[in-house]
Amino acid sequence: MKYQIPKGLFDILPYAKESFKEVGKWQYLESIIKKLAIDYNFEEIRVPIFEKTELFLRGVGGTSDIASKELYTFLDKAKRSMSLRPEGTASVMRAFIENNLSQEKKIHKLYYMGPMFRYDRPQKGRYRQHHQLGIEVIGDKSFEIDAEVIDMLMTLFNRLELPNLKLLINSIGDLDTRANYKKALLDFLKPNFENLSEDSKARFDKNPMRILDSKDERDKKILKDAPSILDFLSDGAKKHFENLLNILDKLDIKYEVDSKLVRGLDYYDDTVFEVVSDKLGAQNSLGGGGRYNSLLKSLGGPDLSGIGFACGLERILQTMIEAEVYFPEKTGPFLYIIPIGKDAKDFSIKLAKDLRHHKISVDIDLNAKKIQKSLGLANKLNAKNALILADDEMQKKRASFKNLEKREQQEIKFEDLKNFIKDKFYKL
Ligand code: AMP
Numbered sequence: 001m002k003y004q005i006p007k008g009l010f011d012i013l014p015y016a017k018e019s020f021k022e023v024g025k026w027q028y029l030e031s032i033i034k035k036l037a038i039d040y041n042f043e044e045i046r047v048p049i050f051e052k053t054e055l056f057l058r059g060v061g062g063t064s065d066i067a068s069k070e071l072y073t074f075l076d077k078a079k080r081s082m083s084l085r086p087e088g089t090a091s092v093m094r095a096f097i098e099n100n101l102s103q104e105k106k107i108h109k110l111y112y113m114g115p116m117f118r119y120d121r122p123q124k125g126r127y128r129q130h131h132q133l134g135i136e137v138i139g140d141k142s143f144e145i146d147a148e149v150i151d152m153l154m155t156l157f158n159r160l161e162l163p164n165l166k167l168l169i170n171s172i173g174d175l176d177t178r179a180n181y182k183k184a185l186l187d188f189l190k191p192n193f194e195n196l197s198e199d200s201k202a203r204f205d206k207n208p209m210r211i212l213d214s215k216d217e218r219d220k221k222i223l224k225d226a227p228s229i230l231d232f233l234s235d236g237a238k239k240h241f242e243n244l245l246n247i248l249d250k251l252d253i254k255y256e257v258d259s260k261l262v263r264g265l266d267y268y269d270d271t272v273f274e275v276v277s278d279k280l281g282a283q284n285s286l287g288g289g290g291r292y293n294s295l296l297k298s299l300g301g302p303d304l305s306g307i308g309f310a311c312g313l314e315r316i317l318q319t320m321i322e323a324e325v326y327f328p329e330k331t332g333p334f335l336y337i338i339p340i341g342k343d344a345k346d347f348s349i350k351l352a353k354d355l356r357h358h359k360i361s362v363d364i365d366l367n368a369k370k371i372q373k374s375l376g377l378a379n380k381l382n383a384k385n386a387l388i389l390a391d392d393e394m395q396k397k398r399a400s401f402k403n404l405e406k407r408e409q410q411e412i413k414f415e416d417l418k419n420f421i422k423d424k425f426y427k428l
Contacts, residue, residue, distance in 0.1 A: 008120075008128030020317035024330045029313060032159055033113060033133050040152050042109040042135055047091035049115065053081040059090025059299060061267055063207040070118040072128075084117035088134040089267075089295070089308055096138060097301035108138040113313075125283030125315050133287075136308035138296065143243040146271045146291060146307055147251065153275060153287060153309050154253055160316065161325040162277065165286065167254065169273045170261040171241035172209070173233045174293070181232040182208055192222045212260040215282070228259040240270055263288055267295045271307065279322040280315055287311025332382030333361040334425055337389065338374040344389035347414075351387075354418060360425045378404060385424070387417075 005011065016022040037044065053073050060067040072084040085091055092110060095101075101108060113133050120126055135152065137145055150167070157165055172178060185208055189196065193204065197216040204211065212223060233241065248255055255273075263272045274288030289309025297303045320327070335355065339348040345366065352362045363381065368374045371388055378386045388400040397414040401421075412420050 006128070008122035008126075010127065010129075018321065020314055020321060025317050025320075025327055026313070028328055029160070029317060030113065033111075033156065036152065036156050036159065037111050037135075039155075040109070040148070042111040045092055045095060045110045045112050046114075047085070047088065047095050047112065050082050050084050051091055051094065053083040055090050055094055055299075056083050056086060059093060059267070059295070060087060063210075066118060070120050072117045072119055086118050087116055087310060088112050088114075088132060089136060089292075089310070090299075092134070092136050093296055093299050093301065093306075097296065097299060102139070102302045102304060107140045109135070110138070111135040123283070125280055125312075125318065127314060131313040132310045133313060134308060134310040135289075136306055138306045139304045140307075141293070141305045143240050143271075144247060146240075146244050147247040147253075149289070149307050149309060150248065150273055151251055151253060153273075153289075153311065156311070157275065157286070157316075160320060161323075162286075162316070162319055163323050163325075164278050166256060166276050166278075167273060168258040168261050168276065169245075169248075169255045169271070170229070170258050171233055171237055171270050172229055172262055172268060172272055172290075173237040174269055177229070177232050177234050177237055178209070181227070181229045184227045184232065185209065185211075188226050189222070195222060209262045212262050223260065226260075229262075230257075230259045237270055244271060263290055267292045267298075269293045269305075273309070275311070277315070277319045279319045283315065285312075286315050286319065330382050332378075332384065333363040334383070335360065335362045335385050335387055335421060336374075336378035336381060336383035337362065337364040337387045338368045338371060338378070339364065339366075339389045340368055340371065341389075341391040341394065343394050344391065347394070348387075348389060351417065355421060358422060358425075360421065375402070375404075385421075387421075 010021055012023050012026055013021055014023055053071065056071060057067050062068060066086045071086055074082055076082050092112060111134065113131070115129050115131050117129050119128060122128060135149065137149060154167060189204065189208070189211065193201065195218060196204070197214060197219050200211045200214050200216065200219050211219065212226070214220065261272055261274055263274065268290035270291045270293070272290035275286045276284045277286050287309055289307065291305065291307040293305040296306065337348045337352060339345040348364050352364050355362045363383070365374045365377060371390065375386060383404060386402040386404055388402065393399055398411050399414065399417060400409055401412050402409045
């Protein structure tokens, strides 16, 4: 084959049974997300697919894997460095600042959906273009809003009926907390430095807290006795975390405190959380997020704090498929017209135009030759009804209307056809 899709990308197709690449599954997931956004009163924001590279270096943090290794960067024709967005938060913050949205009101609840790009080694659950739902709440520092954001993520998964998920939660405190903790962690790791994995050795100076995230078995063994950041929380951070756990208990949201959860990005403070699935293997994170108190300010914006999450749509769909949860049937046209013969075809084309004018979905088998074969196609399309117009029926000016779900058939006179079909449609 001459042309092939680049590695790590995939097409989303009209037909791809049993796969997350089937567009109907995406449409269903997107409809659930849109309803969720309405129910929690979030507004949509759409930001560009690429930005100036420096935004991501600043916004995501230059020491994170996403910004240091995985950016899709290119020079435009004026030799400016641009990058495809690897996540949404930096762009949303840029748009928020640039468009002065803080003037509009005090608290902003925003969501976005779309593709993200990361130059990573492709494998199951990890693609070079993947899709995220992300939300950001800007202008509210309370633990109650942390709880609402977490509740929203868990409600999404509940509505999709995803089983066996685990919500991990942690607090990484404020800047002081982390400065003190980093020192204690480095002191603890120093005698074990030679035994750390190569990745962790590289992180030792640049971003030691990320070592806690390591999936390497040797690292995990060493880290078992590492100091816990929860012992280093300032009084304020501790109170925030306790209050948050309290409210989660009251909302009956189950969680597991994981003091080693730090998340990949540099900008988080206080609350961090992640939802993992036991159905996904190595790439088991469905989504996660956290609070960021200084990101907006550090990008030149107002001193407002935020909290958000992002979740991966491919992994959500994959989990749904593996858990065999419900996806709605693909809906086909309301009516599939099967004309046999030239006169029948002419009549059908006009009828279809008329019905479509009334917003009734219609398709015609313009190549119809054998009724049985065309009925097979109608079933494949999930059409609700079929209208058969064969030559002898043309002479009698009658058509057979077939309800494909109930398997009932009746003869309808031409002059009654339009009203009959409209009646059926509007009674749905
Ligand atoms: P992150 O910003 O890395 O926390 O990503 C948010 C979510 O997006 C993750 O929890 C995954 O579900 C999903 N995700 C991240 N990177 C990829 C990728 N390369 N391929 C597919 N899904 C991804």
